[in-house]
Amino acid sequence: xxxxxxxxxxxxxxxxxxxxxxxxxxxxxxxxxxxxxxxxxxxxxxxxxxxxxxxxxxxxxxxxxxxxxxxxxxxxxxxxxxxxxxxxxxxxxxxxxxxxxxxxxxxxxxxxxxxxxxxxxxxxxxxxxxxxxxxxxxxxxxxxxxxx
Amino acid sequence: xxxxxxxxxxxxxxxxxxxxxxxxxxxxxxxxxxxxxxxxxxxxxxxxxxxxxxxxxxxxxxxxxxxxxxxxxxxxxxxxxxxxxxxxxxxxxxxxxxxxxxxxxxxxxxxxxxxxxxxxxxxxxxxxxxxxxxxxxxxxxxxxxxxxxxxxxxxxxxx
Numbered sequence: 001x002x003x004x005x006x007x008x009x010x011x012x013x014x015x016x017x018x019x020x021x022x023x024x025x026x027x028x029x030x031x032x033x034x035x036x037x038x039x040x041x042x043x044x045x046x047x048x049x050x051x052x053x054x055x056x057x058x059x060x061x062x063x064x065x066x067x068x069x070x071x072x073x074x075x076x077x078x079x080x081x082x083x084x085x086x087x088x089x090x091x092x093x094x095x096x097x098x099x100x101x102x103x104x105x106x107x108x109x110x111x112x113x114x115x116x117x118x119x120x121x122x123x124x125x126x127x128x129x130x131x132x133x134x135x136x137x138x139x140x141x142x143x144x145x146x147x148x
Numbered sequence: 149x150x151x152x153x154x155x156x157x158x159x160x161x162x163x164x165x166x167x168x169x170x171x172x173x174x175x176x177x178x179x180x181x182x183x184x185x186x187x188x189x190x191x192x193x194x195x196x197x198x199x200x201x202x203x204x205x206x207x208x209x210x211x212x213x214x215x216x217x218x219x220x221x222x223x224x225x226x227x228x229x230x231x232x233x234x235x236x237x238x239x240x241x242x243x244x245x246x247x248x249x250x251x252x253x254x255x256x257x258x259x260x261x262x263x264x265x266x267x268x269x270x271x272x273x274x275x276x277x278x279x280x281x282x283x284x285x286x287x288x289x290x291x292x293x294x295x296x297x298x299x300x301x302x303x304x305x306x307x
Binding site: 026029030055058063069070088092093095097100140 | 166231
């Protein structure tokens with residue numbers, strides 16, 4: 001996968017409003033079953049309910065690591081799609097607060113880039129299931145965005 | 149509580165976590181000082197197809213699980229302890245093709261909160277690929293619906 005083809009993939013995904021080819025590039029995103037939904041100029045990411053993602057068998061609830069991995073990947077895709085970065089950003093750190101149990105149902109995430117410098121980007125991610133104003137988790141992460 | 153029973157309880161705990169079974173995680177060692185889990189390298193957890201490097205999300209799952217189960221190293225009885233927060237700092241990327249180990253210990257236990265810390269490594273624990281801290285909530289011993297799970301983890305069977 002050359003950088004050019006990644007840029008082309010992003011452009012084509014926007015054009016055709018089909019983000020599956022972009023998701024399919026990353027095996028881990030396919031494993032979780034991540035999807036992108038374009039809403040005007042905004043992007044909402046979806047993690048469909050999946051038995052394989054359960055961590056707490058009692059509730060049952062999604063594994064906290066799955067919620068975190070979904071949010072981390074949403075942030076990376078968001079940077080790729082909107083911030084004109086021609087290669088996969090590299091993670092520096094990731095911090096998550098779990099606010100409510102992630103039940104066995106679809107989960108959504110939306111990202112906010114608070115700052116993109118030449119070398120580093122700061123992204124905040126919110127994940128919810130019922131309504132966006134009742135998040136199940138919030139996270140923030142730094143990515144290295146300059147040449148790999 | 150014997151060291152062996154800590155390792156057995158850690159194994160039973162891990163066995164009921166469906167997503168950890170999907171990732172093929174296993175208990176490497178466990179005693180009163182801490183817990184080490186293994187995450188085997190596999191093509192389906194790759195995050196960078198060019199290099200074959202494991203996705204950060206799989207490392208987060210490994211470390212959330214390791215920190216969470218490390219509570220059995222300090223608690224005399226099984227308690228459900230949901231994650232309050234978790235922070236991961238990446239020292240350098242994981243090498244492709246190699247398993248990742250996660251170590252965690254509980255460094256402060258209060259009646260309500262357990263503070264854990266740990267690191268992820270491949271060949272050398274002195275050269276970690278990531279450092280982690282996480283806080284866990286103690287829900288008490290009598291959480292609704294937790295009785296059966298607790299029995300399974302204490303005695304084995306069922307799960």
